[in-house]
Amino acid sequence: MPQYKQFPLPDTAEGLTEAEILTWHVKPGDTVTVNQIIVEIETAKAAVELPCPWAGVVTELHAEPGQTVEVGVPIITIDTDPGGAAAPAPAPAAAESNGTSSGKIGEEMPGGRIATLVGYGPKSGTAKRRARKDSAPAPAAAVAAAPAPAPVVVPEPVAVPAPVQAPGGYVPLAKPPVRKLAKDLGVDLYALTGSGPDGVITREDVESAVSAPSPVATQSFVDNGSRERRVPIKGVRKATAQAMVDSAFTAPHVTEFLTVDVTPMMELRARLKNHPEFRGVKLTPLAFCAKAVVLATRRTPDVNATWDSAANEIVYKDYVHLGIAAATPRGLVVPKVRDADRMSLKELAVALDELATVARDGKTSPADMMNGTITITNVGVFGVDTGTPILNPGESAILALGAIRDMPWVVDGEIKIRKICQLALSFDHRVVDGQQGSQFLADVGALLADPGFAMTY
Numbered sequence: 001m002p003q004y005k006q007f008p009l010p011d012t013a014e015g016l017t018e019a020e021i022l023t024w025h026v027k028p029g030d031t032v033t034v035n036q037i038i039v040e041i042e043t044a045k046a047a048v049e050l051p052c053p054w055a056g057v058v059t060e061l062h063a064e065p066g067q068t069v070e071v072g073v074p075i076i077t078i079d080t081d082p083g084g085a086a087a088p089a090p091a092p093a094a095a096e097s098n099g100t101s102s103g104k105i106g107e108e109m110p111g112g113r114i115a116t117l118v119g120y121g122p123k124s125g126t127a128k129r130r131a132r133k134d135s136a137p138a139p140a141a142a143v144a145a146a147p148a149p150a151p152v153v154v155p156e157p158v159a160v161p162a163p164v165q166a167p168g169g170y171v172p173l174a175k176p177p178v179r180k181l182a183k184d185l186g187v188d189l190y191a192l193t194g195s196g197p198d199g200v201i202t203r204e205d206v207e208s209a210v211s212a213p214s215p216v217a218t219q220s221f222v223d224n225g226s227r228e229r230r231v232p233i234k235g236v237r238k239a240t241a242q243a244m245v246d247s248a249f250t251a252p253h254v255t256e257f258l259t260v261d262v263t264p265m266m267e268l269r270a271r272l273k274n275h276p277e278f279r280g281v282k283l284t285p286l287a288f289c290a291k292a293v294v295l296a297t298r299r300t301p302d303v304n305a306t307w308d309s310a311a312n313e314i315v316y317k318d319y320v321h322l323g324i325a326a327a328t329p330r331g332l333v334v335p336k337v338r339d340a341d342r343m344s345l346k347e348l349a350v351a352l353d354e355l356a357t358v359a360r361d362g363k364t365s366p367a368d369m370m371n372g373t374i375t376i377t378n379v380g381v382f383g384v385d386t387g388t389p390i391l392n393p394g395e396s397a398i399l400a401l402g403a404i405r406d407m408p409w410v411v412d413g414e415i416k417i418r419k420i421c422q423l424a425l426s427f428d429h430r431v432v433d434g435q436q437g438s439q440f441l442a443d444v445g446a447l448l449a450d451p452g453f454a455m456t457y
Contacts, residue, residue: 003081005054006062006074009041012048012366018070019043020235021063026076030058038076042235042330046369047362056080064183068234174201182206236331247391251307251428255388256437260445261409263419268451278346285421286324286378287349289401292447293376294320294341294348295457300440302432303397304373314431323375323392324352326359334392335364336372376401386422396431399444400424421448 009019019041026038035051038058042048060077063069172189174182178201182189187209194201233241265288272278297304297320306315322340326333335358337343337351358364374396377389380403389398402422409418425441432440446453 001081002079003056004059005056005078005080007053007076007078008072008074009069010050011071012041012043012050016043016071016366018068018234019048020068021065021075022047023065024061026052026058026061028058028060032056032058032078043366046236046333046364046366047330048366052078054078054080057082067188068232172201173199178203178206185210236328236333240332243393244390247393250393251391251396252430253388253391253426254429254432254434254437255424255426256441257386258423258425258441258445260421260423260449261411261418262404262421262448264450264452265448266404266419272345278349281346281349282353283345283349284352285380285404286376286401287345287352288448288451289376289378289399289444290322290324290337290340290348290352291345291454292444293374293399294322294343295447295454296440296443297341297374298457299443300432300436302436303427303440305396305431306373306394307396307428307430317373319373321371321373323372323395323398324355325375325377325389326356328359328362328364330362333359333364333369334372334375335359335368336370374398380404380421386424388424389426391426391428396428397437397440398426399441400426423448 012019022040022042024039026032026036032038032052033055034053037049038052040047040049056078058076059079061075062073062077063075069075172192173194173196174189179189181187181203182201185206187206189201189206192201192205192209193199195205196202262285265285269283269285269288273283301316304317304320306317308315319339320341322337323334324337326335335355337348337355340348340351343351355364358368372392372395375389375392375398377387377398378401379387380401383403385405386402387400389400391398400423402424404419404421406417407420408415409420410416411418423441423445425437425444427437427440
C-alpha cells in the first residue's frame with residue numbers, strides 16, 4: 001500500500017530559520033531516487049540544491065517558487081512504496097544492497113552511518129540490509145536466491161490525501177483544485193484560515209481573499225496609481241539588512257581615511273603580467289590589496305581579533321580568513337578566502353578570481369561565507385573613491401579600496417601625474433584603539449605605495 005512521507009525544509013546552515021523556494025526540479029507524478037536533486041532554495045546566505053532523502057513517486061509539492069518557507073515545514077510529499085509491498089521499487093532495493101538505503105536526514109542508518117543532506121556519513125561497520133516496515137524479514141539466503149518479482153499492474157493514480165498537521169510545521173489543508181486556484185490568483189494559502197470541515201481551505205476562502213483588502217501585498221507590483229513597486233524583504237537582502245543593523249548598533253565604529261600614491265604597485269603589476277609565472281593569472285589591484293592586508297595583520301593582530309560578549313573575551317586569531325564583499329544578482333555576499341595569510345600573491349589572485357566567479361553565479365555555499373576574520377570591500381570597481389564601510393558581524397575591521405585615478409601629486413617637490421587611490425578603514429573601537437587602527441592603515445598604504453616594503457615584514 002502507498003506510504004506517504006513528507007520532507008521538511010532542512011537547516012542547510014547553522015541558525016537557518018527560513019528559505020525561499022527558487023526552482024522545483026520535479027513535479028507530481030515524477031519518480032525520484034535517493035539523493036536526486038529535487039529543488040533549489042535560497043537561504044539567507046546562498047542558493048542551495050536539496051537532494052531527495054527517499055526513493056519513490058512525488059505526490060504533492062507544498063510550496064511554490066518564490067514562497068518563503070520556515071525550517072521544519074514540509075515542502076514535498078513522496079510515496080515511497082507506490083507499487084505496494086509486493087512490488088518494491090528497484091531503485092531503493094539497489095540502494096539498500098549498496099549500503100546506502102534511504103532514510104531521513106540525520107537518522108542513524110544500518111552499520112552506524114548517518115544520513116546527511118547529500119549521501120551518508122562515514123561507515124563505522126558492515127552495513128546490513130534493513131527490513132521493510134510492512135513485511136517480515138527474510139533470511140539472507142532466501143533474499144539472495146529469490147527471483148525477480150513478477151510484474152504487477154499498478155492501479156490508477158489516486159488522489160493524495162490532504163496534508164495534515166506535521167511535527168515539522170503547519171501545512172494548509174486544501175484540495176488540489178483549490179491549491180491550483182490559489183496559485184493562479186496569487187493567494188498565499190498560509191495566510192488563510194479555512195472555513196471548511198477541520199479547517200480545510202475552500203474555493204470560497206480563496207476567492208474572498210482576492211476580493212478583500214489585505215495589509216500584505218501578495219504581488220511584486222502594486223498598481224495603486226502611484227507608480228510604486230513593492231518587493232518582499234527576504235533571502236540575502238533580509239539577512240544582509242539584519243546583519244548590518246546588528247553590527248552598526250553593537251560595535252562602536254571608527255573610520256579613518258588614507259590617500260596613497262600606488263604608482264609603484266601598478267608598475268609592478270604591469271611587469272608581473274608579462275612574467276611567465278603570472279601568465280593566464282588575473283592580477284588585479286584587489287590582489288595586491290589583499291596581500292597588503294594579510295601582511296599588515298602580522299604587525300597589528302588586533303584588527304584580526306573578535307569581541308566575544310558572551311564569554312567576556314577578545315579572541316585573537318593566528319590565521320586570516322579574508323572576506324571579500326561581492327555584489328551579486330541576489331544581493332551582497334561576503335565569501336571568504338581561507339588561510340589567506342599562507343598564500344602567495346599569485347595564489348591570492350587565483351583564489352580571488354575563482355571566488356568572484358562562483359559568487360556571480362550565485363553558487364557560493366553557506367559554509368564559504370562563515371567565520372571570516374577581516375574583510376575588504378572593493379568600491380573602486382564602481383568608480384567610487386571611498387566610503388565608510390560597516391563591519392561584518394564578528395569581525396573587527398573592514399577596508400574599503402577606492403578607485404585608482406590619474407591625479408596630480410607632489411613628488412620630490414614637483415607636481416606630477418600619478419596613480420592615486422583612497423583607502424578607508426572601519427574598525428571596532430572596543431577591540432582596536434586609534435593607534436592600532438592608524439598603524440594598520442598606514443602599513444597597508446605603505447605596502448601599496450612601495451611593494452618592496454614587504455621585504456621588511
